[in-house]
Amino acid sequence: MHRLPRGVLRIPEHLQHRVSKTALVDPFCDFAVATRGIHTLSSVLNIGGISPHDGDEMALDPHRHQDEANAALLIHLNGKLVPRERALVSVFDAGFVLGDGVWEGIRVFNRRAAFLDEHLDRLFEGAAAIDLDPGISRSEFKRRIQESIDSNELKAGAHLRLMLTRGEKSVPFQHPKLAVGGPTIAIVAQYMRDDPELKRRGLRLATVHVRRGRPDVQDPKLNSHSKLNCVTACIAADKAGADEALMLDPQGFVATCNSTHFFIVRRGEVWTSTGDYCLGGITRGKVLRLCRENAIVSRERNFSLTEVYGADEAFTTGTLAGLVPVSEIDGRTLPTQGAGEITGRLQELYRAMIREECGGLD
Numbered sequence: 115m116h117r118l119p120r121g122v123l124r125i126p127e128h129l130q131h132r133v134s135k136t137a138l139v140d141p142f143c144d145f146a147v148a149t150r151g152i153h154t155l156s157s158v159l160n161i162g163g164i165s166p167h168d169g170d171e172m173a174l175d176p177h178r179h180q181d182e183a184n185a186a187l188l189i190h191l192n193g194k195l196v197p198r199e200r201a202l203v204s205v206f207d208a209g210f211v212l213g214d215g216v217w218e219g220i221r222v223f224n225r226r227a228a229f230l231d232e233h234l235d236r237l238f239e240g241a242a243a244i245d246l247d248p249g250i251s252r253s254e255f256k257r258r259i260q261e262s263i264d265s266n267e268l269k270a271g272a273h274l275r276l277m278l279t280r281g282e283k284s285v286p287f288q289h290p291k292l293a294v295g296g297p298t299i300a301i302v303a304q305y306m307r308d309d310p311e312l313k314r315r316g317l318r319l320a321t322v323h324v325r326r327g328r329p330d331v332q333d334p335k336l337n338s339h340s341k342l343n344c345v346t347a348c349i350a351a352d353k354a355g356a357d358e359a360l361m362l363d364p365q366g367f368v369a370t371c372n373s374t375h376f377f378i379v380r381r382g383e384v385w386t387s388t389g390d391y392c393l394g395g396i397t398r399g400k401v402l403r404l405c406r407e408n409a410i411v412s413r414e415r416n417f418s419l420t421e422v423y424g425a426d427e428a429f430t431t432g433t434l435a436g437l438v439p440v441s442e443i444d445g446r447t448l449p450t451q452g453a454g455e456i457t458g459r460l461q462e463l464y465r466a467m468i469r470e471e472c473g474g475l476d
């Protein structure tokens with residue numbers, strides 16, 4: 115099949131007047147948007163300070179679609195491993211039409227998917243919340259994920275995006291009953307390059323006007339395909355020259371970031387939000403556990419921007435990049451540039467936790 119530029123719908127010329135199932139959309143188009151900015155968090159892969167690609171010629175640039183190694187990776191689509199150029203879903207897919215689906219980002223080390231049970235718990239919980247039957251068992255998800263890792267011989271630095279949507283619809287409308295033929299399940303493997311400059315200088319955050327909402331509007335606990343709340347926050351931060359958005363809750367307390375969770379360190383204590391207005395973060399949970407197990411005082415509490423500006427250290431957490439130091443918030447420079455004492459200690463502990471979980475860091 116002729117390779118089209120990403121995001122271009124493939125509608126055969128002779129059928130363009132009659133939209134049909136042959137109209138396809140490249141599932142990478144959202145990914146392309148998400149990684150377009152040079153300083154998005156997606157370009158930092160220093161899990162707890164690890165640079166899996168330092169000096170590694172497999173280091174890949176996510177901004178270059180033609181990158182050979184990524185282009186060669188097989189995509190798991192509805193139970194089959196297919197080359198990237200054949201990993202296509204219908205423009206009638208509920209994920210494309212409405213953002214109607216749930217997803218997980220998963221890191222791979224030592225040929226193992228890190229914290230897979232937690233990711234599957236969240237995926238199944240989200241699917242149940244939107245009344246979406248995945249149609250396959252938990253063990254079948256595990257089998258497909260391992261097959262993606264093994265067939266692609268994935269090394270450290272690899273990331274899997276597991277996507278589950280309501281599948282193809284008879285017409286591109288909202289009602290879930292219009293979905294025909296069962297869900298779409300895709301597992302996209304991708305390498306992404308570490309960004310040493312960002313790691314050295316730490317992230318710049320900007321507080322944005324877009325809030326994390328209450329669960330009765332769109333539950334922030336859902337890792338939904340539709341991420342427009344986060345995307346609009348991300349755009350606002352980018353326009354302000356920042357790497358990531360800091361988002362407040364409806365009361366004006368600090369909630370989280372647009373694609374990561376947010377922590378500050380004050381007088382030796384680690385603070386993060388109550389968690390009421392953010393995704394149930396897997397890395398967030400691991401960091402809180404590491405604090406508990408290592409006599410580091412941690413608090414899940416409300417705090418304001420004043421307390422953020424007065425913090426000694428700050429960092430973000432997420433599966434993709436682990437713990438990433440923050441150096442600047444709304445133009446205020448924190449006392450520590452790069453990882454401060456407690457951030458650095460937690461990075462070390464998190465790295466050890468992954469080594470234990472996956473049996474290695476390769």
Ligand SMILES: Cc1ncc(COP(=O)(O)O)c(C=O)c1O
Pocket residue numbers: 219337344370371372373374375393394395396397398431432433434
């Ligand atoms: C909005 C948002 N916040 C934070 C995170 C990080 O969560 P986790 O540590 O589970 O990867 C994600 C990851 O999917 C996310 O989408």
